Amino acid sequence: MHKLRHTPGDPEEALTKAIEEVIGNGPVYVLGLGYVDKADDGAGVLVANALKKAFPDRSFSEHDGLEGIVLDISEKPCPGTVLFVDVGNIGEAPGSIEVVTMDEIKETEVSTHKVPVALMAAVLERSGKRVAAVLIHPKSLEFRGDLSSEVSKAIDVVVASVSIIMESRKVT
Amino acid sequence: MKTLEVVPLARVEGDGGITVTLDGKKVKKVTLDVHEGPRLIEQLVRGMKPEDDVNVVPRICAICTLSHKYAALRGLEKALAIDPPEKAQLTRDLMMLGENVESNSLHTYLLALPDFLGYPSAIAMLNDYGDDVKRALRLKKFANHVMEVTSGRIVHGENPGLGGFGKYPSKKQLSEIALRARELVPDAVRAVELFASFEYPEYPEVDTNFMSVNAPNKRFGLAGDTILISKGKETDAEDYRKLTSERVVPHSFAKRSDYKDKSFAVGSNARLINMGERIEGRAGDLFKEHFSDRWLKNPLFNNLAQAIEMTWALEQMPEATEKIAALEDPKRTEATRDTGSGTGAVEAPRGVLYHHYEVKDGLIEVADIITPTAQNLDDVEVHMKACAERMLADGRGDDELLPALEMIARAYDPCISCATHLVTLKRL
Numbered sequence: 001m002h003k004l005r006h007t008p009g010d011p012e013e014a015l016t017k018a019i020e021e022v023i024g025n026g027p028v029y030v031l032g033l034g035y036v037d038k039a040d041d042g043a044g045v046l047v048a049n050a051l052k053k054a055f056p057d058r059s060f061s062e063h064d065g066l067e068g069i070v071l072d073i074s075e076k077p078c079p080g081t082v083l084f085v086d087v088g089n090i091g092e093a094p095g096s097i098e099v100v101t102m103d104e105i106k107e108t109e110v111s112t113h114k115v116p117v118a119l120m121a122a123v124l125e126r127s128g129k130r131v132a133a134v135l136i137h138p139k140s141l142e143f144r145g146d147l148s149s150e151v152s153k154a155i156d157v158v159v160a161s162v163s164i165i166m167e168s169r170k171v172t
Numbered sequence: 173m174k175t176l177e178v179v180p181l182a183r184v185e186g187d188g189g190i191t192v193t194l195d196g197k198k199v200k201k202v203t204l205d206v207h208e209g210p211r212l213i214e215q216l217v218r219g220m221k222p223e224d225d226v227n228v229v230p231r232i233c234a235i236c237t238l239s240h241k242y243a244a245l246r247g248l249e250k251a252l253a254i255d256p257p258e259k260a261q262l263t264r265d266l267m268m269l270g271e272n273v274e275s276n277s278l279h280t281y282l283l284a285l286p287d288f289l290g291y292p293s294a295i296a297m298l299n300d301y302g303d304d305v306k307r308a309l310r311l312k313k314f315a316n317h318v319m320e321v322t323s324g325r326i327v328h329g330e331n332p333g334l335g336g337f338g339k340y341p342s343k344k345q346l347s348e349i350a351l352r353a354r355e356l357v358p359d360a361v362r363a364v365e366l367f368a369s370f371e372y373p374e375y376p377e378v379d380t381n382f383m384s385v386n387a388p389n390k391r392f393g394l395a396g397d398t399i400l401i402s403k404g405k406e407t408d409a410e411d412y413r414k415l416t417s418e419r420v421v422p423h424s425f426a427k428r429s430d431y432k433d434k435s436f437a438v439g440s441n442a443r444l445i446n447m448g449e450r451i452e453g454r455a456g457d458l459f460k461e462h463f464s465d466r467w468l469k470n471p472l473f474n475n476l477a478q479a480i481e482m483t484w485a486l487e488q489m490p491e492a493t494e495k496i497a498a499l500e501d502p503k504r505t506e507a508t509r510d511t512g513s514g515t516g517a518v519e520a521p522r523g524v525l526y527h528h529y530e531v532k533d534g535l536i537e538v539a540d541i542i543t544p545t546a547q548n549l550d551d552v553e554v555h556m557k558a559c560a561e562r563m564l565a566d567g568r569g570d571d572e573l574l575p576a577l578e579m580i581a582r583a584y585d586p587c588i589s590c591a592t593h594l595v596t597l598k599r600l
Contacts, residue, residue: 065326068313071306115282122295123305
């Protein structure tokens, strides 16, 4: 089990290193989760959208239909890693970032009519892919609320760190 | 007095729970409690222009977003005397087929199937039923694509509008949909075979009423201007209030409905009970093979009905796409008045969904939305209470009772988020 808590102000390199430690060989895919109408809840989607500009074939958000994306990635013969990006209560200051491995993506099927993330993670793992999650601690989940400055900065940090890794593993 | 609780109720959309109140071995009450906060959408859209409303109301739910869109379009087009072109109607039918497959594939394979196979979740059944989990993902991926092509996006598409569409699917997109739909029929049939192979317990069986739209032209379908009540009886959708007499209860943020003081059910089983004989093709054969009188009493058969309906939806797509492709892209039909009222009734995956509007001088004065889950809640409780009474009389313990009640609630495929947008706020 690996866990890194990256608090606001920590160097970006530390987060890059922590993510590199949990990923395996092959390309890295980003799947961003969340609801952008609920203030910081959309952080995962915003990270995915930002990365999509440079990596359109490897960064996806909830708006792209993640079940199908997961199915496609699971059927690729080569190894790879899927990073789910979402907000999560990690008990730290807003904007803090935590990197967690598959073991910690709990089987949460409560309050959802979507394919649970834990199930998507299990499908990916069964197909030989590595799975990890990057969680950002939110400040507000208010409906129609604004993105907080703390989470906005955390999004920039995650995008910068993951970009470096994805750039180094370009699919040829 | 003893109280048993299932909180939260897993594998449903939204925040709910079940409370069983016992007096000794006697069941005093079983309630399906809805904790999801009120959404107040109907108040939000008052004063809006109709064209804005149809983009706001689908936000009630990201699962049946297109059903909300379509119900709003039907209600507002009646109010404004808009007669949409044939190609728009056919494209709306196709988008509803996509939503039906999207929802039914998820519910049958991933949310209900673990109950029947005895697994705590779809994750737990992955080792033994990994191919079925992949079937669900395949079906959902395809259905997402159908919704994206027709509505513009997988969730909350804005392409369908009053009087038509912003853009129609291309012939290439339509032919690809037809081809893939044919390929995926076996995945839907596999769901039918699975749900037809299970033993269905008799504990929850109680006679009830079933309501669905009456699709036009004596065909099975997902929209209509009249409502069928357990075969035969038919009521104009404009009289929906008589069919759904609403009330509030203390334990739920969602309103309740009854029909002549009795509970009723809506959803796939209601549609098949009322219109199943109209289905042709493989799905029609499957319906004839598996339908029995027990469907009229046992809500667990809703899952088998969903699987048959999913087969029907896939079989409909080649014909639907062919008809759409044969027509030129029409212009949107404009409103012919700015004051009027109308009710749109469509079949969301979970059952009849009503959107009623009163428009004056081009602005919405009244909006009334009645969701299928709100209509089903009384019926869920009736069947759960019967099940609890019989299981306890049979000497079954709490450890067996609570999962059985959860299974009943899940069989209705409740969407609690949808059901809680319509609570009246009273300040005394």
